[in-house]
Amino acid sequence: MNFKDKFSREERRVSTEDPAMSDQLADYLIEWLPPSKEIVIACIGTDRSTGDSFGPLVGSMLHDQLLDTFHIYGTLEEPLHALNLKERLSDIHRSHVNPYILAVDACLGKSSSVGSVVLGKGSLNPGSALKKDLPPVGQIHISGMVNVSGFMEHVVLQNTRLHVVMQMAAKVAAAIQMTEAKRRKTSMETRPFQAFTAARPVIHKRIQ
Template sequence: MNLKDKFSNDERRVNIEEEMMSDTLSTYLNEWLPPSREVVIACIGTDRSTGDSFGPLVGSMLQDQTLETFHVYGTLEDPLHALNLKERVQTMNDEHPNPYILAIDACLGRATSVGSVVLGKGTLSPGSALKKDLPPIGNLHISGMVNVSGFMEHVVLQNTRLHVVMKMAAKVAAAIQLADTERRRIRLETSPVQAFTAATKRESLFGKAGKPRMDGTL
């Protein structure tokens, strides 16, 4: 859970009530994400707090999809939170040398900003809303404004409406899926053989559903 009370020129903001919110956010993502690099998505938060479950919800929604240009860490079942963040970041770096990280986290801010999703360049500071000292993370970040900051943040998070968080997570996950589809299309156009080989290898390992085969075959 990070804190955001002002916006900069290196940010794009959309609102969950906008009809084309997911399409707009996916466009912004593809403008700023490096098209040729594999991207690690770090979905930060915990399922023990309604307000702070935004990141893991996005991760769980993405885990059920077949993504070819993104690798997802942090779900409701296996959250990425304050107690394991440093260790898991090291795992990301070990498994994906020099990764480009898209960090996703819930955020507290002004009352007029609740329901907004902010895409920003650079790192975010997980735990800053709760005065936790955690390392900054991300080359790019998505912050979901789930509630208001300024007083008893722990209580605010526990009393955040699940409906708002679920709606926000679903639209952000949809935007990432759209971005993945577009990134695959661009790769296929620029390097069709390489893209086809990567997709075929992935399917042989995980099957069409994107999950490991259970029969032991490759």
């Protein structure tokens, strides 16, 4: 759970109220994610708090999908949270060489921003909304604005509507699935060309 109270040029915001939200977010992800790398998606949060369940919900929605270019960490069954974050990040770096990490986490912000999803460049600071000292995560991140910051954040998270979090998580998961489909299609279209251009011509010598 982190804070988002200012708009940055290095961010793109979409609203869950927009019917085209998943398509827009997928377009931004395609634009920002490196096309040739496998991406680790770190879905941060816990199922013990309604507001903080956004990340694990996204992870669970994606976990059983056939994803070729994404690796999912953090689900409702096996959450990626404050108590195990450092250890799980170490496991990720052992399992993947120089991983490119997309971090997914809930956040608190201004009342006018609740219901927005923010795609931002750079890492996010999980636990900052609750004043926890945790390592930054990700080269890029998705933050779901689930509620308002500024007063008794623990209580605010516990009293966040599950409907809001579920709707947001479903649309983000759909966007990531769309992104996967586009990345897979691009990869299949470029592989034959790369194989052809990489092949060396065979030169036959004339026998004198």
